[in-house]
Amino acid sequence: MIDFEKRLKSLKDRRQGSRERAAFESFDSASATNAILRGIDVRKQEAFEKLNETVGIKYAVGAMAAVDEKSTRVSKSEGDRVADNLIKSLKISGESVTKRLQGSVALDIHIKGHSDVDMLIIVMNPVNIELPKVNPNGYFPSSDPRNLVDIAKDVRIKSEEILPKNFPQAEVDCTGNKSIALEGGSLQRKVDIVPAIWFDSIKYQRSGLESDRGVKIYHKADHRLLLNYPFTHIKLINERDDIYSGNLKCVIRLLKNMIADMPEYKKKVVKHLSSYDLAAIAYHMGTELNVPTYMRLALVEKTRAHLTILDGSKAYRDSLIVPDGSRRIFDTEEKADALKILANEIADLAVAIYKEIKPWNTAYDSSVILNKSVFIL
Incomplete structure (x- = not known):
């Protein structure tokens, strides 16, 4: 039965946070406690x-x-804030990267008001190109002598060093193989940072549509790249x-x-x-x-x-x-x-x-x- x-009750708590949390987010501590005791x-x-x-x-x-649109906007904004902050520091350290939102929030199929946000941090140059190239002259040779997997690894290592410094009050968990998780402190949402490189499929080379473009996510333990097509899925x-x-x-x-x-x-x-x-x-x-x-x-x-x-x-x-x-x-x-x-x-x-x-x-x-x-x- x-x-x-x-x-x-569980559905409401997932979508809007608990009654107690909402009270403390809306009032000062004394007023929130009073509201909770009165069952408001x-x-x-x-x-x-x-x-x-x-x-x-x-x-x-x-x-x-769907979860409330305002709450979803906050999730996206927090993801952007963390990613933009990280990208700025990575560029200073010599890494050329960009960001993309992926996952449930990107599709609006998340079920929590305070949902986790997945942010891809993608190496812009060089890219992994599927062969044979559609246009042999369409890409310039890379000036970076490192292997692609080593570039992705370096972005991961630098991100693990940068994020705790840039978000000192947040809890930064670097144990995940595919992502670095940030939570707490000034963050209103948990944010997962996912280092990756671009994979320009033959289909993308022909169409130029980002929905045909793949990414290869760096797997920390295996030191390898895993191919995904998140934008095709979206x-x-x-x-x-x-x-x-x-x-x-x-x-x-x-x-x-x-x-x-x-x-x-x-x-x-x-x-x-x-x-x-x-x-x-x-x-x-x-x-x-x-x-x-x-x-x-x-x-x-x-x-x-x-x-x-x-x-x-x-x-x-x-x-x-x-x-x-x-x-x-x-x-x-x-x-x-x-x-x-x-x-x-x-x-x-x-x-x-x-x-x-x-x-x-x-x-x-x-x-x-x-x-x-x-x-x-």
């Missing part, structure tokens, strides 16, 4: 909370909704989301919130599916995403059916590729185990909502959720 009241909640009421619907429907609709998710009136991102957020609300023993398994994997799973729902915005509750049932098919068919599951075409979604057995738990959780959600709507019915009827209209003011 799903405790939707508990889940609504200064957080604004969101649209899903105002619905004249059951708690299960409120939860599902809220779990699909472009494809945005395009499909636009086609289906924002419904793709609604499903991605729903999946992420469902995982966030799982007990730890389930979450430990399901976290083998990354945010990137979840976006890819939802991406392959295709035309099943085509529902009116006032019938978004149907996405719960559509997602349930999609995950059930995926879980039941290894052949279909193994055929699915991430949007940018770089690998299979289910490339480990652990991800198949994670899918099974996630599919069961979404099925439980659908049944629980159905029972709220039709409490006297015993057999689940998907048409009830598929045809339910929910109007958000």
Whole structure:
């Protein structure tokens, strides 16, 4: 049995921070303490909370909704602030780098108001060029004699030295293989700094579109570069989301919130599916995403059916590729185990909502959720 009241509280806390945190961010210490003791909640009421619907429907609709735009702007601003500060110091030390935002915040599929921000710090010159070159004379020879992996390593080492000096009050964690994490002090958000180099694919050399350009992220422990196409991923998710009136991102957020609300023993398994994997799973729902915005509750049932098919068919599951075409979604057995738990959780959600709507019915009827209209003011 799903405790939707508990889940609504968790959802609210994720999206806006706890009631206590909001009070201390809004008032001086004495006034904040007084407000907390009196049970005052200064957080604004969101649209899903105002619905004249059951708690299960409120939860599902809220779990699909984007985080407040103002909070997202703060996340992006903090990412830019840290990256710009680092870039300035790196340039002084002889490194030519630029920045790009990647990850969930870039796509607006994050589920926390105080979400982590992923900032790529990318070497501008030299770049890694996929051969054969489309235009042999399109690139000037590099004046830097170092290997590309050594250049990326040097940017990582210098960043590890610079960030604690430039942000002395923040906690700087350099143990991650792909990123350096900063948190606390003057920072309003946790920021992950990801050193990388450009990878100019043949497709990018022909198009000149950054969405076709790759990056190779430096892996600290292995001292190697890992190829990614974050901008291709962002472009494809945005395009499909636009086609289906924002419904793709609604499903991605729903999946992420469902995982966030799982007990730890389930979450430990399901976290083998990354945010990137979840976006890819939802991406392959295709035309099943085509529902009116006032019938978004149907996405719960559509997602349930999609995950059930995926879980039941290894052949279909193994055929699915991430949007940018770089690998299979289910490339480990652990991800198949994670899918099974996630599919069961979404099925439980659908049944629980159905029972709220039709409490006297015993057999689940998907048409009830598929045809339910929910109007958000």
